[in-house]
Amino acid sequence: MAASIIDGKLVANLIKERVKEDIQNWMSKGNRAPKLQVVLVGDNPASYSYVKSKTTDCIEVGIDSETLQLPDTISDRELREIIEGFNKDDSIDGILVQLPIPDHIPPQAIIESIDHRKDVDGFHPMNVGRMQVGQPCFRPCTPAGIMELFNHYSIPTKGKHVVVVGASQIVGTPTAMLLSREKDGGKSTVTLCHRYTKDLTKHTINADILVVAVGSPGLITGQMVKEDVVIIDVGINRVADHENERGYKIVGDVDYKSVSEKASWITPVPGGVGPMTRAMLMKNTLLAAKKSLYP
Ligand code: GUN
Numbered sequence: 329m330a331a332s333i334i335d336g337k338l339v340a341n342l343i344k345e346r347v348k349e350d351i352q353n354w355m356s357k358g359n360r361a362p363k364l365q366v367v368l369v370g371d372n373p374a375s376y377s378y379v380k381s382k383t384t385d386c387i388e389v390g391i392d393s394e395t396l397q398l399p400d401t402i403s404d405r406e407l408r409e410i411i412e413g414f415n416k417d418d419s420i421d422g423i424l425v426q427l428p429i430p431d432h433i434p435p436q437a438i439i440e441s442i443d444h445r446k447d448v449d450g451f452h453p454m455n456v457g458r459m460q461v462g463q464p465c466f467r468p469c470t471p472a473g474i475m476e477l478f479n480h481y482s483i484p485t486k487g488k489h490v491v492v493v494g495a496s497q498i499v500g501t502p503t504a505m506l507l508s509r510e511k512d513g514g515k516s517t518v519t520l521c522h523r524y525t526k527d528l529t530k531h532t533i534n535a536d537i538l539v540v541a542v543g544s545p546g547l548i549t550g551q552m553v554k555e556d557v558v559i560i561d562v563g564i565n566r567v568a569d570h571e572n573e574r575g576y577k578i579v580g581d582v583d584y585k586s587v588s589e590k591a592s593w594i595t596p597v598p599g600g601v602g603p604m605t606r607a608m609l610m611k612n613t614l615l616a617a618k619k620s621l622y623p
Pocket residue numbers: 424425426427428449469470498605
């Protein structure tokens with residue numbers, strides 16, 4: 329039987345609608361609109377397109393946003409000074425530096441230069457650490473969005489075997505953490521696979537829920553999963569497509585055709601996890617404006 333679709337676009341729209349109402353309510357009490365400051369370094373076309381979608385979402389929900397575009401020649405120090413300025417600016421609630429940044433700038437130093445109270449990406453060690461110990465914090469947007477999808481579709485995670493493929497700092501590792509955690513978490517048994525995992529299929533074939541976030545088009549095929557698996561495909565890959573007027577199409581890390589024949593639920597790409605990441609960013613920016621997490 330064909331898999332049911334986990335419609336991230338639909339769920340993201342519901343979340344954005346709620347955020348929009350909350351913002352209207354917040355502003356009706358005399359508060360200004362929340363403001364997100366985005367920093368884009370260099371001219372990576374994919375990053376440019378993600379930032380554009382994020383700022384479109386801001387307009388939709390009533391968040392002010394500004395994007396500072398910087399040349400890829402900027403130094404580590406100059407970038408940190410700019411961020412320092414945003415940290416001190418009371419008119420800015422959330423700061424987002426779109427990743428990846430050019431190789432000569434260490435990303436961790438940039439992440440740590442952002443005031444954790446404005447870290448709407450949830451990447452600062454203060455937020456990462458507080459999430460681990462179950463304290464109020466900004467949750468990273470993609471893992472938080474994935475948890476919302478399970479919640480919306482009432483897909484049980486308690487006691488399930490979740491296999492996460494990809495141990496990145498911003499998706500795989502925090503997703504594994506949230507899913508395994510008891511308090512406000514998935515209560516799942518989690519296997520975290522990465523580039524050094526031997527015999528990936530040995531793990532994926534046992535997954536009740538498979539989360540894939542590696543950036544490798546079509547990595548997971550139908551033969552690698554069991555019947556009725558739930559598939560969360562985080563991959564957003566541009567592959568050449570001469571029939572498409574842009575010259576490329578977007579595909580996930582999962583071979584949709586063969587996997588959807590076996591899965592019970594699956595996220596499409598595009599229209600699955602991507603819109604959820606952006607919706608959670610809107611939610612985090614509102615939380616930052618309200619100072620709900622760090623009063
Ligand atoms: N690059 C890819 N995903 C993300 C994200 O969620 N936040 C930022 N800042 N950069 C990214």
